[in-house]
Amino acid sequence: MDTIGIGHVTRRRVVGLAGGLLAAGVAGSARANENDEPVGVVGDAEGAAFARRQSTRRLEVRSSILLGDLVWTAARSRAALDLDGGTRINLGPKARLRIDRFVAAAGGTLELGEGALVFDRPDDLPKLDLQVRTTFGLIGVRGTRFFAGPSRGSFGVFVARGSVRVYTGGAERVLEAGDGVDIPARFARPSPVKKWGAARVDEAFASVLG
Template sequence: MPVRNMLFALLLGLILPAPGVRAAEPAGKVVRLQGGAEARQDDASRVLAAGDPVRAGETLRTGPGSRLLVLFADGMELTLSDGAEMTVAAFDWDARQAAGKAELTLGRGSFLLRTGAVGKLPDHPLTVRTPLASVGVRGTQFWGGPLDAPLSVLLIEGRVVVSSPTGSVELGTPGEGTSVTEPGATPLPPTFWGEQRIQRAFATVGFEN
């Protein structure tokens, strides 16, 4: 089976986002939730439920055994694993002007990201930052999190550039991945992940049926 087809077959079997759901202002909304999750900003926190809004500046946190799927106003989809923490550091999308920007900051856990309109803009104004490296998004779908290394990144579709203070690598073929082994380390050269490792990555963000 071609690598691209295998990736999508595995993904579809694990994650089934609700169809036909539209994002709510100002940034997006929860479209699927398994277990418990909360949104925190400054000293305030709120328990999340399906349909709740997600705002720029909030930190999203998931509990043990939980999964969280957020649909943003530009069509971007973010899925978080259990025990994850992701901050919506910035999000802005003006559909009439076809302009915007977005920045997500991973504190811990794993995630799956499918870009929307912001991630496909010519100047690539979408970045995902992690404690070990940042990921420059080029209209794509990819997974990131700890897997056989403190940080690993798997490309599902499109292209990403994974950068640390000491260097960067580009992933441009579905099934390619890289890892950062420790703080300050350069991302490892891209390699193709086997089906077993890909399944392990997808399992961290897959919802129970």
């Protein structure tokens, strides 16, 4: 009798434990799905572009961009990411960008690991408090159009519209429309702010936009 009772209790406990594990698994799956939060779509793509969060996805026009995605382009490839709220980020060939943190109406953090980008947000939209982290330094953005990436032997930042702040090597530079800086090495002090000539500006933007 006691043995039967113990077996009965044990069976109930096993069933209860299995049910609890199943519920936990469902909850975990729900949380994972919640974390697959779209923050934009691919507006344009040329060549081969990919994204990876939990698995690698080939990107095409209208593919979703998820919070936490690492997005990259192959050689001779480009992609335009239309983030929620009106921001467009163009990636040039062999670029790597992580969408680390992004809220459409507020801003966030993007990480440019390789290559070059053009950030573009129309002037008539609310300003964002956004940071672009690069291997050369930090760029603080408040709604603007700018280039960041390799340019004539250094890492260059150029502002076509609006304003950005560049922090690296213990120094800060404030760039307004028409201004550019060069960063010769990772975390080196940026050059003094200077006006970029039309030829260099065209060259920089063409390296991303084609």
